[in-house]
Amino acid sequence: AQSVTQLGSHVSVSEGALVLLRCNYSSSVPPYLFWYVQYPNQGLQLLLKYTSAATLVKGINGFEAEFKKSETSFHLTKPSAHMSDAAEYFCAVSDLSAGTYKYIFGTGTRLKVLA
Amino acid sequence: DAMVIQNPRYQVTQFGKPVTLSCSQTLNHNVMYWYQQKSSQAPKLLFHYYDKDFNNEADTPDNFQSRRPNTSFCFLDIRSPGLGDAAMYLCATSRASGRVGELFFGEGSRLTVL
Numbered sequence: 001a002q003s004v005t006q007l008g009s010h011v012s013v014s015e016g017a018l019v020l021l022r023c024n025y026s027s028s029v030p031p032y033l034f035w036y037v038q039y040p041n042q043g044l045q046l047l048l049k050y051t052s053a054a055t056l057v058k059g060i061n062g063f064e065a066e067f068k069k070s071e072t073s074f075h076l077t078k079p080s081a082h083m084s085d086a087a088e089y090f091c092a093v094s095d096l097s098a099g100t101y102k103y104i105f106g107t108g109t110r111l112k113v114l115a
Numbered sequence: 116d117a118m119v120i121q122n123p124r125y126q127v128t129q130f131g132k133p134v135t136l137s138c139s140q141t142l143n144h145n146v147m148y149w150y151q152q153k154s155s156q157a158p159k160l161l162f163h164y165y166d167k168d169f170n171n172e173a174d175t176p177d178n179f180q181s182r183r184p185n186t187s188f189c190f191l192d193i194r195s196p197g198l199g200d201a202a203m204y205l206c207a208t209s210r211a212s213g214r215v216g217e218l219f220f221g222e223g224s225r226l227t228v229l
Binding site: 009034036041042043044045046049090097099100101102103105106107108110 | 119121146148155156157158160163165170203205207209211216217218220221222223225
């Protein structure tokens with residue numbers, strides 16, 4: 001079974017600093033990987049996805065992630081944090097089962113941005 | 116705008132009193148999912164529909180049921196809510212195709228059990 005592991009349940013950065021949120025995956029086949037963001041009391045919104053095309057994936061709000069097969073990683077970065085980036089971030093992998101894709105989520109990383 | 120709409124956004128019920136949460140979508144997606152998300156945890160898949168085909172996760176309690184009367188609507192029924200069922204319930208959709216698409220989420224229904 002495929003899975004993702006997010007290191008660090010809480011990350012704090014200063015406004016303007018680099019954001020780095022870590023995700024490692026476990027998969028026996030080439031994975032499809034996703035990053036979602038969740039603001040308080042809202043559903044999840046897709047930031048970006050990797051589907052075996054370019055290894056560097058650009059998403060919304062200035063985020064990007066790099067797929068590294070040798071490290072089984074898909075870390076999320078943003079060069080300069082903004083106060084509005086404070087939210088919970090989930091890494092996810094998709095797994096084909098019974099003809100449909102099921103999405104397995106990591107435990108999430110809560111990002112705090114300090115003024 | 117096409118979207119996924121969940122009602123109600125907030126639901127308070129008493130221990131053991133049945134609850135129904137609804138989800139509607141205007142995306143015409145084949146697949147609809149129900150996730151349970153407890154505080155500071157990852158969303159946990161309860162079940163999903165591929166068109167009319169129902170797929171239950173092995174560890175989803177019998178207390179949770181679902182109905183999908185048509186493409187646009189899906190319901191989550193909790194027959195006898197316990198205190199441990201207090202959570203955010205998220206509905207999501209995706210288009211079933213040969214390629215992996217993204218999940219489109221509603222804003223969630225937060226259930227409180229008294």
